[in-house]
Amino acid sequence: xxxxxxxxxxxxxxxxxxxxxxxxxxxxxxxxxxxxxxxxxxxxxxxxxxxxxxxxxxxxxxxxxxxxxxxxxxxxxxxxxxxxxxxxxxxxxxxxxxxxxxxxxxxxxxxxxxxxxxxxxxxxxxxxxxxxxxxxxxxxxxxxxxxxxxxxxxxxxxxxxxxxxxxxxxxxxxxxxxxxxxxxxxxxxxxxxxxxxxxxxxxxxxxxxxxxxxxxxxxxxxxxxxxxxxxxxxxxxxxxxxxxxxxxxxxxxxxxxxxxxxxxxxxxxxxxxxxxxxxxxxxxxxxxxxxxxxxxxxxxxxxxxxxxxxxxxx
Amino acid sequence: xxxxxxxxxxxxxxxxxxxxxxxxxxxxxxxxxxxxxxxxxxxxxxxxxxxxxxxxxxxxxxxxxxxxxxxxxxxxxxxxxxxxxxxxxxxxxxxxxxxxxxxxxxxxxxxxxxxxxxxxxxxxxxxxxxxxxxxxxxxxxxxxxxxxxxxxxxxxxxxxxxxxxxxxxxxxxxxxxxxxxxxxxxxxxxxxxxxxxxxxxxxxxxxxxxxxxxxxxxxxxxxxxxxxxxxxxxxxxxxxxxxxxxxxxxxxxxxxxxxxxxxxxxxxxxxxxxxxxxxxxxxxxxxxxxxxxxxxxxxxxxxxxxxxxxxxxxxxxxxxxxxxxxxxxxxxxxxx
Numbered sequence: 156x157x158x159x160x161x162x163x164x165x166x167x168x169x170x171x172x173x174x175x176x177x178x179x180x181x182x183x184x185x186x187x188x189x190x191x192x193x194x195x196x197x198x199x200x201x202x203x204x205x206x207x208x209x210x211x212x213x214x215x216x217x218x219x220x221x222x223x224x225x226x227x228x229x230x231x232x233x234x235x236x237x238x239x240x241x242x243x244x245x246x247x248x249x250x251x252x253x254x255x256x257x258x259x260x261x262x263x264x265x266x267x268x269x270x271x272x273x274x275x276x277x278x279x280x281x282x283x284x285x286x287x288x289x290x291x292x293x294x295x296x297x298x299x300x301x302x303x304x305x306x307x308x309x310x311x312x313x314x315x316x317x318x319x320x321x322x323x324x325x326x327x328x329x330x331x332x333x334x335x336x337x338x339x340x341x342x343x344x345x346x347x348x349x350x351x352x353x354x355x356x357x358x359x360x361x362x363x364x365x366x367x368x369x370x371x372x373x374x375x376x377x378x379x380x381x382x383x384x385x386x387x388x389x390x391x392x393x394x395x396x397x398x399x400x401x402x403x404x405x406x407x408x409x410x411x412x413x414x415x416x417x418x419x420x421x422x423x424x425x426x427x428x429x430x431x432x433x434x435x436x437x438x439x440x441x442x443x444x445x446x447x448x449x450x451x452x453x454x455x456x457x458x459x460x461x462x463x464x465x466x467x468x469x
Numbered sequence: 470x471x472x473x474x475x476x477x478x479x480x481x482x483x484x485x486x487x488x489x490x491x492x493x494x495x496x497x498x499x500x501x502x503x504x505x506x507x508x509x510x511x512x513x514x515x516x517x518x519x520x521x522x523x524x525x526x527x528x529x530x531x532x533x534x535x536x537x538x539x540x541x542x543x544x545x546x547x548x549x550x551x552x553x554x555x556x557x558x559x560x561x562x563x564x565x566x567x568x569x570x571x572x573x574x575x576x577x578x579x580x581x582x583x584x585x586x587x588x589x590x591x592x593x594x595x596x597x598x599x600x601x602x603x604x605x606x607x608x609x610x611x612x613x614x615x616x617x618x619x620x621x622x623x624x625x626x627x628x629x630x631x632x633x634x635x636x637x638x639x640x641x642x643x644x645x646x647x648x649x650x651x652x653x654x655x656x657x658x659x660x661x662x663x664x665x666x667x668x669x670x671x672x673x674x675x676x677x678x679x680x681x682x683x684x685x686x687x688x689x690x691x692x693x694x695x696x697x698x699x700x701x702x703x704x705x706x707x708x709x710x711x712x713x714x715x716x717x718x719x720x721x722x723x724x725x726x727x728x729x730x731x732x733x734x735x736x737x738x739x740x741x742x743x744x745x746x747x748x749x750x751x752x753x754x755x756x757x758x759x760x761x762x763x764x765x766x767x768x769x770x771x772x773x774x775x776x777x778x779x780x781x782x783x784x785x786x787x788x789x790x791x792x793x794x795x796x797x798x799x800x801x802x803x804x805x
Contacts, residue, residue, distance in 0.1 A: 366574050366578040367578055371580065373532060373569065374564065374592040375564035375565035375566060375596065376561070376592075388583070389580070389581065464582060
């Protein structure tokens with residue numbers, strides 16, 4: 156186990172290097188110049204030149220990259236070109252917001268997707284199966300922003316049950332946090348629940364056909380035990396991988412949903428940064444997202460070993 | 470049917486017919502099958518793949534999904550109770566306790582995510598009011614009985630850490646843990662290494678005899694039959710074509726199909742350059758003939774065989790054959 160984790164961390168280094176290089180290159184290939192914006196109305200060429208010199212924008216791009224990388228390795232992510240705030244500070248400020256939303260959305264997705272998938276598989280071909288599949292399909296096809304707006308109109312504007320927007324940190328005010336989280340988490344989670352439901356259903360169907368499930372039934376075990384103990388444990392293996400990938404995507408930010416509910420998370424940060432050509436922020440956020448993805452993959456591997464004894468001790 | 474007044478019938482199948490939804494009306498994958506298995510004795514159900522023997526054994530276990538399968542007629546009497554009329558809960562109480570099953574595929578029949586100990590104690594705890602510690606103790610004793618070395622240390626092992634033969638021993642331990650009255654073994658040695666087959670077979674037979682359980686062994690392998698059977702029922706295309714004691718069937722096979730099977734049994738005594746075999750294969754159910762279902766492959770078949778279904782007849786005490794041509798002692802020479 157420890158060896159596997161170390162192994163993965165070693166592989167993560169070149170991955171992160173490639174990601175950072177890619178983002179750096181791509182970003183500088185984008186048209187537009189942040190200094191035109193920063194220099195104000197007059198667009199004084201001298202001011203622009205001075206700014207470019209400060210930010211070493213006239214160095215060859217590869218030199219710029221290594222200069223940036225050298226600082227990142229020391230934990231210095233630079234400052235926002237627009238506001239002058241430290242990038243690391245911005246990230247640390249937005250990250251908890253996104254993690255909170257991602258975790259809540261994932262919980263919603265699993266709470267809907269897993270049971271629906273299990274029921275659809277166990278009652279294959281019945282009304283329950285078709286209902287679950289229909290709901291899953293609608294969850295996939297309803298656009299998030301539309302569902303978000305409708306929910307705000309119904310639950311915030313009309314019924315006044317929930318706040319329409321905002322962010323409350325969970326650990327300072329759990330109840331308030333839940334109130335602001337319910338709608339965005341449902342909007343994000345319902346879309347993901349459909350994926351989880353489909354995967355759970357097909358994995359369960361396969362496992363239910365297996366010889367060891369027949370053995371479990373031959374022991375006279377209660378059907379609940381057969382499903383929850385014998386079948387589910389094996390069916391969960393592919394679902395775990397899917398869930399961690401989905402969670403990684405949630406960490407990258409749910410741009411539209413964050414916009415609809417005005418949640419100050421990663422999605423909003425990166426969109427603003429890209430539009431403003433705020434190089435330092437974009438790079439920092441992307442790097443952070445990549446670390447998040449690698450972390451989730453590592454978690455998937457570890458969970459895999461926990462549920463799948465065949466992989467242990469190798 | 471051979472009778473032995475000292476042993477009671479544990480399982481008695483009477484005129485059992487099984488059909489499947491979606492098949493044409495009156496179409497029976499298992500057709501009017503009757504047999505009996507008694508305590509301490511072994512009935513081998515013999516036939517090629519596709520003859521309905523697995524469907525039959527699963528239906529006794531109550532593991533046949535109904536629908537699509539449907540019981541068209543008959544009774545399955547276990548200690549006098551008709552299993553086909555029991556509700557799911559009552560059947561589940563019997564399963565794993567009074568009636569147990571050993572499957573063909575030891576490599577896939579154990580749950581890969583659970584330890585051997587968990588899977589073994591589970592069946593004890595399901596049917597016996599014992600503590601977890603006592604169940605563990607019994608599990609170790611069972612592993613010892615099936616001759617697994619260092620049984621205590623195996624409880625924490627996972628199936629993938631064991632060989633096919635060892636896994637089948639675990640399956641046997643599971644099947645025998647609650648001293649069942651009836652054990653159904655569906656091709657228990659087919660998936661195993663040849664060198665292991667005889668060991669496993671002997672193990673099943675020894676444990677069954679010490680337990681006094683009835684054993685219904687389903688196989689396509691006459692070598693297995695010769696090794697363990699007291700009685701034999703030969704099945705072809707959903708019907709039992711010949712039924713009798715192992716001695717009478719091996720010494721005096723009467724149905725052309727049985728004779729053909731015997732012809733394809735490799736014998737160690739006589740050197741054969743080539744195995745004799747019956748031309749053709751069991752036809753798929755959609756192509757089963759109207760009369761005797763073996764008539765398409767039978768060297769003796771005539772117009773009557775193709776038109777009428779031969780009734781089962783007792784041609785010697787306890788020896789039943791469903792063939793118009795029986796007894797066919799002289800022709801048997803030329804068929805084999």
